[in-house]
Amino acid sequence: MARPRLQDVANHAGVSLATASRVLNGSSRQPGPELVERVRAAAADLGYVVNAQAQALARSRTGLLGLVVQDISDPYFSSIAAGAQAAAREHGRMVLLASTERDPDAERDAVAAFAAHRVDAIVVAGTRWSPEEDAPVATELEAFEAGGGRAVVVGQPLGPARVVRPPNAAGAADLAAALHEQGHRRFVLLSAPERVVTAQERAGAFTDAVAAGGGEVLEVIEQQFSRDGGYAAGDRVAEIAREAAAAGLDAPCVFAVTDVMAIGLIARLRDLDVAVPDDVRVAGFDDIPTLRDHVPSVTTVSIPLEEMGRLAVAAAVAEEGAEAGAVVGHEVVLRESTAR
């Protein structure tokens, strides 16, 4: 059986097509209550399904919200997506999802595709890249806002977007202070290439705080901003740990700029029979949900990932003139992986 059309509902109710449309597509111009009731009854009778595109034309918005993440299978992003999804449902919005495999070109393509689907707002989550790599997506967001859309980032500023900013610098500085308090002085920094802005923010603030406390960063290891990048750093970290032990020095403390790198590093150290925290200490950043079942438990900076997704959607659907950004809190969580 073919799906009933709006014209069928109008005929069944004995009203004009325009009247049926106003009732069922939520126009601000509604006919009298008797007609509204008659149209609704006819729609229920026929099993008419509302056409969201027609609703969008009537309301001048689509109810769609585009969410761009860098890897939906990474717990950092799936947590943000879960928060965004929950908030979108509460606001009656549908989420269009794009996962870009950490490729700035794919990010630009996703924004362009969302704009072509006339989403009301676009949320771009994840670290920014170099200014050259960010320029194309910033340009797309400018065109999108010029056309009446709303752009929000979870990360660093990008073009015209409102910003939900992870507390990268403050969190890393507080982590360094807490580790200093525990007695750590000899650090290794496990960071990512210079183009990864989140890694630079965390590494920079950590380095400054270590220096301020009279500690030392022995070495900076640069790897991919992922679990596999952390794993790849394991051999060099093991060497540093063995040199320290041979020289009778305190076991070094590695700050991995994201939890997934810390987890990959610990996996490789386990393969190499280097004990955490006895031979080397490891701290991460983010407090992703999978961390709670990790052995050893991992010291980190906890940031509210789901809440960040919620705040981004709140900024995306807020009325014009509402607060243009959001600040989120953080907490240093000391666990087994840095115990002395």
Add this chain to the structure above:
Amino acid sequence: MARPRLQDVANHAGVSLATASRVLNGSSRQPGPELVERVRAAAADLGYVVNAQAQALARSRTGLLGLVVQDISDPYFSSIAAGAQAAAREHGRMVLLASTERDPDAERDAVAAFAAHRVDAIVVAGTRWSPEEDAPVATELEAFEAGGGRAVVVGQPLGPARVVRPPNAAGAADLAAALHEQGHRRFVLLSAPERVVTAQERAGAFTDAVAAGGGEVLEVIEQQFSRDGGYAAGDRVAEIAREAAAAGLDAPCVFAVTDVMAIGLIARLRDLDVAVPDDVRVAGFDDIPTLRDHVPSVTTVSIPLEEMGRLAVAAAVAEEGAEAGAVVGHEVVLRESTAR
């Protein structure tokens, strides 16, 4: 600056609005090559962004694909979503995402909302529930297919949907056989309430295979189908392990019907100082990505989660008459958690 409209492009190219629409919105009726070229040049000149809704009207499809998962922050579903997302991009489709928090009512609402947005296809991933709970979403999918949409499930059959079926029974039977081969005979089944069909398929096949091998299921523990459900089972499993040790019996082997339950169980056993695998053995199912960094490493049935997401999208976009379902493989992976 306001975004240029199709009329502006038509004026700039000196053609009618209908001609500009046919060129830019991909209609099957195209004007001659000289006109096509002139319209494209005008669009590039003005920075015109194609309106996907207009394209949809011209092509009678929206290019949208709805994906319903039960919890996007669960690695099982974020892996399926990653595969679906990658395949959708390859097919030029956009993914609308809904995460239902394992609530059948939310599942029905998501399907209805996707249908109202005139998606071309809907993929529903995750276990089926009781027939009564499944009926409303099955009815929605029937209406959706009657209107020309395409429905696909990753899980058990549901209404008119094509099925990508996880090898639950075959995988659980092979796991039981492999554990028997290792010498295990005394099993505990950590399953979920009867309404969770995936849990029943795995538990049923495992129980039958254990009986066929002359082993014994000592007890069935029923908990929520989640990490926290596994955690909640820890106290009872610890008791069973202590009773076995006191009686001088072989340490029992727990089959948790999903990896996240196995991980939650092991976390609780650690709190209780019950050693895995020395005091109790634990096996899971799914081989979620986070498992590779788990200590101890966990015996499981590996199923290709990303591939299942890809297959679902392939079925969703396939031409009429293409293969109506897909079978995926599995592999038993024996790791530390069941070592004797």
